[in-house]
Amino acid sequence: MRTPALLDMVSATQLAHALTAHVARDLGVRSISVKGPVLAEQKLRSPRTSTDADVLVDPDRVEELVEALKRRGWEERFVADVPRILDNHARTLSHSDWPCDIDVHHGFLGFLAPEREVFEALWERRRTMLIAGRPVTCADPVANTAMLALHCLRELHVPRNRAELEELAVAWSGERGDLDVEDLLGLAARTGSVETLSPFLSRIGVDSTLSPFDRAGFAAWTLHTASVEAGRAAAWLAAIADARWRERPRLLAKAILPPAIEYRLEHPEIGPSRLDFTRAVLQRGVNGIRALPLASVQIAQARRLQITASSQRRTDSEPAEAAPRRYGNRTTPSSTSAKGEDRMPKSVAIIGTRGYPSYYGGFETAVRRLAPYLAERGWDVTVYGRDGSTKDDDAGIDRRVTTRVTRGVESKSLSTLTYGLTACVDAVRRKPDVALVMNVANGFWLPLLRGRGIPTAVNVDGIEWDRAKWGRLAKNVFKSGAKATALFGDELIYDAVEIARRWKQDFKRDGTFIPYGGDDPGVLPPVEGFPHRGYILVVARFVPENTIVEFLNAAETLGDRWPVVIVGSSGYGGELDEHARRLASDKENVSWLGHVSDDRKLFSLWQHAGAYFHGHSVGGTNPALVQAMSCGAPTVARDTVYNREVLEDTAVFAQPDADSIIQAITELMEDSARQEQLSAEAYERGRSRYSWEVVCAGYEAVLDAQIAKRKERGR
Incomplete structure (x- = not known):
């Protein structure tokens, strides 16, 4: 008996494309081979080995093709009946003699x-090319661009997808007659x-006007792409929230303990024993619990988009005179409906920052x-700030945002x-619909807003009374402000799970977990004078709890071997600023840049650093750390519960002393x-968990929820 030849993966996927096209042609079923070798042939991405053959089929005749492949020995993979954010879009078949799937x-x-x-639309763009020596129908480069881009964007946390998206963008940057922007649009x-x-x-x-074809569909897309890590948890959470009470x-029981047979079929890698199954389910539970905070935020986002969809459908059904008015690339609601009722935009006052931008x-x-x-979504936004603290000539300023400067010491x-x-x-005089208040020190003034009927959402920031930079009086002020916030704040916002735990423990208040976000800057050129992976970087405000003293002491030694770049200052002058100035003066390898407001320069410094030291010890999710992650900075972080919550195992951790910092950074630089x-x-991790x-x-x-509650109370 002859032993069948074993197929290598490259040959198998090419033959699978050819086989599927052949079977479809015999049935008279229209099919289009997508991704795979077609992309390399059209120079949209570099050649690579795929583990499956993807084919897009006439939606009405999918069953015929699947059954025909089954008759040739292919078997359909089991798909568990569980909630999903995005509906299943394909049926996967495998074969015992083939290493790839279809x-x-x-x-x-x-x-x-x-x-x-x-x-x-895609069929109209069909072309024919030879795969494994057989004619196969595929799409043209423009259609394949759209499909490859969507495939990458769906799971952009995967490094390969990011690289392929960049490569695709490079292909479009050249002059190719078969790639036309208007055609793509x-x-x-x-x-x-x-x-x-x-x-x-x-x-x-x-630059394209954004108008979702299907807002509910885009809600699901956004929910999925925002964080694939929390996708399954978000799907279960949405399903449970939408279900009737009796269901x-x-x-909930199925989410916690899935049926053993179904779960084993979906995860054949689980061992045969009951203990193997128990371990797998326990790990599933742990992963789900970790993902719940982010999943909750994602659900809120999806709800917003779905509400927008409902509002859009109502608007579309109104007479023409009540239709939205378009200004440039933005649609602004008409101020009056067909019945003459006011439709004013919602208003929010943002209090407690230095201003915008x-x-x-x-x-x-x-x-x-x-x-x-918020302005893009029709809100009337007012940001309160301080004189001289904003950049009014900022190229990215949004003129729809109102800024107000008040007096202070x-x-x-x-x-x-x-x-x-x-x-x-x-704000009391102007009476916005809702106020977003930053910092618990402003908790003393919340009764003013409440007395005027203005609901509040308060970002509590970190545990300020634990910070070394404050004296005893200031710590008492912050602690008292926190108590006032707990008493008078309508909704509290925590940027870290650990912060939420502390507030629950100390003040018996729940709230909403919303972290900070980071921007993906793309690939940036190194800052002149600082080569890729050739320098050590610190970015921090000069305060003791940011471990600046220890880092500057470590830089005395580290600067003998590598360039050290220091970004930040105290903002008020003092001993730490003088230490940094003296260090930069005495050591040729040390550069003190002070405060860097050029985002592109700062992002490049993070992106190309050999080691980025993050010494923040209090304050929850730190915005600089999240942004450094989105830039791909190799990080050495002070070992704290907050930094471990954000970084998990994607960094090296050090103790807050110069010797530990020197050792950790040296090992990483080498x-x-x-x-x-x-x-x-x-x-x-940054792109999958911390999206703006x-x-x-x-x-x-x-903010919407607080406005709704106020209206409910007013009835």
Whole structure:
């Protein structure tokens, strides 16, 4: 008896494409081979080995093709009946003699138009090429661009997907007659993928008006892409929240303890014993619990998009005179409905930061992203700030955001309190629909807002009374402000799970977990004079709890071997600024840049650092750390519960003393493979868990909820 020849993966996937095309042709079923060797042939990505053959099939005839392949020995993989954020778009078949799978698609994720319309649009662009010596129908380069981009964007936390998206963008940067921007936009409009493709369109310099074909579908897409890590937890959470009360116990039980037969079929890697199954389910539970906080934020974002969808459908059904008015690329609601009822935009006052746009710290970074986000969605946004603290000539300023400057005492101990008071007094006079208040020191003034009927959401920041930079009086003020916040704040926002635990323990208050976000800057050139992976970086405000003293002492030694770049200052002058100045003067290898407000320069410093030291010890999720992760900085962090919550195992941890810092940084600087590993892992975690889209949507959901509660109380 002859032993069948074993197929290598490259040959197998090519033959699988050819086989599927042959079977489909015999049946008279229209099919299009997607991704795979076609992309390399069309020079949209480099050749690589795939583990499956993807084919998009006439949606009405998928069953025929699947059954025909089954008759040839292929078997359909089991798919568990569990909640999913994105519907199954393909049926996967495997064969005992083949190392690859065949994915028979009836749709392609990211195209929000009906599957039939999408298939017809792609079928019109069909071409024929030889794969394994057989004619195979495939799509043209423009259609394959859309599909590859959507495939990468769906799971952008995967390093390979990021690399392929960059490679695709490079292909579009050249002069190719078969790649036309207007053609791509036309296909995107027809297939309902303008908004899902928008990150890629932005990368190739295309500014497109964003108008989701299907807002509910885009809600699911956003929910999935925001964090694949929390995707399954978010799906279960959404299903349980949407179910009737009597159905929730059953769903909850299935989420906690899945049926053994189904779970084993879905996860054949689980060992045969009962203990193996128990361990797998326990690990599943641990992963689910870890993902729940982020999943909750994602659900809030999806709810917002779904509410927007309902509002859009109502607007579409109104008479023409009540239709939205378009200004540039933004649609603004008409101020009056067909019945003459006022439809004023919601208004929010943001209190407790240095203003907009400001580059001072974490609160200011959040406001730079949140204020334009809310304005784009029709909110009337007012940001209170301080004179001289903003960049009014900032190229990225959003003129729809109103800024108001009130008076205060400019000193380390009194500025937050005094500016917060005058801002609250001004807000009381103007009476916005809701106030977003930053910092518990402003908790003393919350009764003013409550007395005026203005609901509040308060970002409590960190545990300020634990910080070494404050004296006893200041610590008591912050602790008292926290008590006032717990008493008078309508909703509390925590940027870290550990912060939420402390507030629950100390003040018996629950709230909403919303972390900070980070921007993916793409690939940036190194800052002149600082070569890739050739220098040590620290970015921090000069305060004791940021381990600046210990790092500057360590830099005395580290600067003998490598360049050390110091970004930051105290903002008020003092001993730490003088130490940094003296160090930079005495050591040629040490550069003190002070405060860097140029994001592109700062992001490049993070991206190309050989070791980034993060010494923050209190304060929850630190915005600088999240941004460093999104830039792929190989990180040495002070070992704290907050830093471990954010980084998990994507960094090296050190104790707060010079010797420990020197040892950790030296080991990392001497290990280039470890540098690149930590860079990739930090980037993946940063993009999958800390997305500005999710963060801003979480804030909007909280603000909307407070307005709704106020209206409910007024009935």
